[in-house]
Amino acid sequence: MWFKLLIFAIAGVALYRFFGGKVPFLDTEEKELKEEHDDFGKIEATSSCVVCGTYVTEEDALIYKKRTYCSTECLEKEK
Ligand SMILES: [Zn+2]
CATH class of the missing domain: 3.30.60 (Wheat Germ Agglutinin (Isolectin 2); domain 1)
Structure with missing residues (x-):
């Protein structure tokens, strides 16, 4: 059963790289940082x-x- 999940995970990563071509972790961190700056204004x-x-x-x-x-x-x- 877990083998199916593994295949789905690999397919998901492959699809993401196909569309985005970027490292997902870096992208999300950048977005979170920008949102924080908005909350605190221009510090x-x-x-x-x-x-x-x-x-x-x-x-x-x-x-x-x-x-x-x-x-x-x-x-x-x-x-
Ligand atoms: Zn310029």
């Missing part, structure tokens, strides 16, 4: 990308010559 410092204006947390931001970028793509555009 974490955010800055906006000087190129496209996207808001990024200081943790995720790329800072180059005291300017904030959301990604290496935007950093390349500014150069």
Whole structure:
């Protein structure tokens, strides 16, 4: 009986990877963190990308010559 469950579990993971292609644990953790930030307002410092204006947390931001970028793509555009 448990053998069927095992097959279902493997099929489930395979389907998830087929559609999402990402590690499920990381995705859910990120969503939970964002919800927490909403509850507490803007406690974490955010800055906006000087190129496209996207808001990024200081943790995720790329800072180059005291300017904030959301990604290496935007950093390349500014150069
Ligand atoms: Zn940007």
